[in-house]
Amino acid sequence: MMVGRDLSGFYKKDHDAHGSRGPVILEVENVSDGGRVRPCSFQLHEGEVLGIAGLVGSGRTELARLIYGADRRASGTITLDGRRIDPKQPLDAIEAGLVYLTEDRKGQGLFLDMSVADNVNLGVIGRDARRFGFLDRGRARSRAADAIKALSIRVASPAVNVGALSGGNQQKVLLSRLLETKPKVLILDEPTRGVDIGAKSEIYRIIDELAKSGVGVIVISSELPEVVGVADRVLVMREGALAGEVGGASGTPATQESIIALATGAGTAPAAVSVH
Structure with a gap:
């Protein structure tokens, strides 16, 4: 809870969040690890902030690590800026222009x-x-x-x-x-975990500036106000699959309630969903 703060301007979006989308910068097609992560497909546009939400254990981080080459991909293809890439290790992704900020900065990120x-x-x-x-x-x-x-x-x-x-x-x-x-695509996994309110605001500013410069940004977050506030549209994962999309051109407003509905599924099993 952010006490004493007006949230209306906290998640500021100076980039063209609701205007015409730029060209597709990243396309993920049927990416899976053959087990926990079921085939997932989505597109990310240039200058777009795309959120990925879901319950703990839904496969958000696992999907990001497959795209980044940190874990072995059993199936699927990844296209970055019009060119097919096949990252077998993080260095391959970095050299292609895709980087990933880990959720564990002390254990896996910083020295x-x-x-x-x-x-x-x-x-x-x-x-x-x-x-x-x-x-x-x-x-x-x-x-x-x-x-x-x-x-x-x-x-x-x-x-x-x-x-x-x-x-x-x-x-x-x-x-x-x-x-x-100088990445073309930046994946941020829980970018504000364990940081104070002031640092959160600065990180949101950086995300907005990156989008304005044309970088495609993916934000994975367990904080629903954050993912709703920062992202232009949100993909929701459930049980290792993409359960649906809210915000953007989906026709469903991006709210905490709409995300929870997809994340929990009301007792239904998720089917493979392709979102663009």
């Missing part, structure tokens, strides 16, 4: 005993390579300083270890590392 600067630069360290195996450390320092300013990371110095930062600032450091790769 807590390394500095803010090192964490920011880790994904693009190859750009700083010079002859004879040396690194352009000045360029790396400049990149870290720019990221700290752009994402309003509150830290005394880029040399401070990430483990000493608050949860919100840790999340922004991890996000800045992903953004340095």
